[in-house]
Amino acid sequence: MIRERAYPVEPWHVRETRLDLDVLAQSESVFALSNGHIGLRANLDEGEPHGLPGTYLNSFYELRPLPYAEAGYGFPESGQTIVNVTNGKPIRLLVDDEPFDVRYGDLVSHERVLDMQAGTLSREVEWCSPAGRSVRVRSTRMVSFTQRAIAAISYEVEPINGPARVILQSELVANEQLPPTKRDPRVAALLESPLVAEEHLTQELGGLLIHSTKTSKLRMAAAMEHVVETEGRHMVKTEGNPDWLRTTVACMLEPGQKLRIIKFVAYGWSSRRSVPALRDQVGAALASARLTGWDGLVEAQREYLDAFWDHSDVKVEGDPEVQQAVRFALFHVLQAGARAEMRPIASKGLTGPGYDGHTFWDSETFVLPVLTYTQPDAAKDVLRWRHATLDLAKERAETLGLRGAAFPWRTIRGHECSAYWPAGTAAFHIAADIADAARRYVLATGDEDFEHDYGFDLLIETARLWRSLGHHDRHGRFHIDGVTGPDEYTAVVDDNIYTNLMAQLNLYAAADVALKYPDKARAAGVDDEEIAGWRDAGAAVHLPYDHELGVHQQSEGFTRLQEWDFEGTPQENYPLLLNYPYFDLYRKQVVKQADLILAMLWRGDAFSDEEKQRNFAYYEARTVRDSSLSACTQAVMAAETGHLELAHDYLGEAALMDLHDLHNNAREGLHVASLGGSWISLVMGLGGMRDHGGQLSFNPRLPERITRMEFALLWRGLRLRVDVRSNEATYSLRNGTGEKSITLVHHGELVTVSADKPVTMGIPKRTDVGSEPHQPAGRAPARRASSL
Helix, strand or coil, X not given: CCCCCCCCCCCCEEEECCCCHHHHHHHHHHCCEECCCEEECCCCCCCCCCCCCCEEECCCEEEEECCCCCCCCCCCCEEEEECCCCECCCEEEEECCEECCCCCCEEEEEEEEEECCCCEEEEEEEEECCCCCEEEEEEEEEECCCCCCEEEEEEEEEECCCCEEEEEEEEEECCCCCCCCCCCHHHHHHHHXXXXXXXXXXXXXXXXXXXXXXXXXXXXXXXXEEEEEECCCEEEEXXXXXXXXXXXXXXXXXXXXXXXXXXXXXXXXXXXCCHHHHXXXXXXXXXXXXXXXXXXXXXXXXXXXXXXXXXXXXXXXXXXXXXXXXXHHHHHHHHHHCCCCCCCCCCCCCXXXXXXXXXXXXHHHHHHHHHHHHXXXXXXXXXXXXXXXXXXXXXXXXXXXXXXXXXXXXECCCCCCCCCCCCCCCCCHHHHHHHHHHHHHHHHHCCHHHHHHHHHHHHHHHHHHHHHHCEECCCCCEECCCEXXXXXXCCCECCCHHHHHHHHHHHHHHHHHHHHCHHHHHHCCCCHHHHHHHHHHHHCECCCEECCCCEECCCCCHHHCEECCCCCCCHXXXXXXXXXXXXXXXXXXXXXXXXXHHHHHHCHHHCCHHHHHHHHHHHHCCECCXXXXXXXXXXXXXXXXXXXXXXXXHHHHHHCCCCCCCXXXXXXXXXXXXXXXXXXXXXXXXXXXXXXXXXCEECCCCCCCCCEEEEEEEECCEEEEEEEECCEEEEEECCCCCCCEEEXXXXXXXXXXXCCECEEEECCCCCCCCCCCCCCCCCCCCCHHHHC
């Protein structure tokens, strides 16, 4: 599955040493820049050629129809699709009347570098025009972490082999033409020119465009301003119309002279603010950026990332490819959520239009754990956004005849946007995923204000959903029937274990928080009877088990289903959902992505070590990993069950998912959950970190080729650093005084770590590892030994 390495392996950079137009769209995703509010795909500065243009604002969407061959009660009526907003990236270059276009003339050299310490994308090009005039172009692009509304570009041109007349055309472009898609033609027509002009303004050094969407009625503003630096004679002019602004800089340059422009672009949007308010908002953002200046923005970006890497970096010795990949992953997870501020984290972040820009359950399950332990404020903001959509979730539950809150399977604003109910509405486990993310955030941070103001409501309303969705049978067992778990190849089943165990934890947590805040509970109508009902249901949750095989059933009756013919399935037929009907997938033992295995990760306290060994072996042989969400989970459980080399293999797959485009779909954006999963693979897999019941514990063990791993995480305001070698682990605190400490468990032994007393513990050898598990024919992960 591993492709030829696309980028040189470097610890802090992703470097593209030549321009390959055949994979331009993929590289536009890899080199995308974002801060959680603004997202810029890495289109070339000139705008063309491009793979897939893209400039996005978090949660800025248009409504679209959801067609059904046969309508049904409760089906969502409209969907939401992220909009490609006004593009502020283009800076076109003409040299003696020849447009700079990499497809013409002679591209002598072309290099782009994503600097994950500086938070910038730089580009250096040497080009000879068809007329024989050579120039060198250097550009640097950034989306600011410290000034949320600002993106900035430094663009510099220098003639090489003689004087040149240089023209730069810096643009704002709304409703730019997009490549054709295979979508519903009604949707394509709606999104072809989604923005309606409301105001445009030109000034000498820039201008402003304000637009709104046709149906969702959201309003956005984009403004640009320039600083021009050159020794040569030059002129500047700005012109435009409602969908387009262009600032032109023209000058004569001799060899050794340079023309440099600094372009500041400001973005803002709102569903409520007026045209004047948005005009003033982006104007103020530009004023702030001009005051700070390019050098100030770059310095602030570096300081922000220095602080992030100081408490978030994972160091890996022995596998430099994974080292680069995990930093790439952390950088993009940060970009997806750092300044989202009461907005969701989409499955593709802001790197592309994949999945229509929707957020799913994987945000809470794979991304928020990373942010909770590294950037807890970003995790809190996502959960506050979920809380802001609680009324919509309660309305959805009422439509479905349920109590509590039924959160949407896929959404941007908070409405259900899934037109396929077996994999959408039926996947109720998202409620427990959200509740668990809130519970985990509070345990990790001790943030009781959040628990009182937001976590309480999320836990209570999701617990009410489970109590109304499930039922007690005549023997008192609690069942949750007709649901879909994480595995989308096994839909609408009874008693999915992942769903049941996560719901159980949800019910217990809701009971605890209701007792902790009795006044708030009374105001919410929670009484002792309801609390007792939650505890009773949690205690009686049914977990299907096959006593003959000695394994848990992913859902009731799963192990009696017909086996899938893996030997007779051609490799080119993966992913299966593109080549076989769901009818066939649903009735056989084939698993798209880790499901029961995921339950053993997040609810490992509900399984014995022997059960984990047997379950892992059984489901490993039936999991095809047609989802990017699977490899990281399998990495963690491979490590926990003692299969360290297999864990290393799965770690490599999770970490390289996008850098090597393993699923052949990175062109529409990166897999943010798999990127988060690479951190989970290392910290929770090889590092063995767990926090069941609020008790932090570690069971670290390294595979043969990784000789050392070092990581840090935040736990209740303290920065814990873990340094793992082959035979020992050292725990230390980076902040706090000697009076502050963390009590943790290392391989079953209680350890207290304080700021002035690091603790080094030996790593015991395992003697209980069973035989190596097998994967379906042809679906084993690539061995890391062959890639090093």
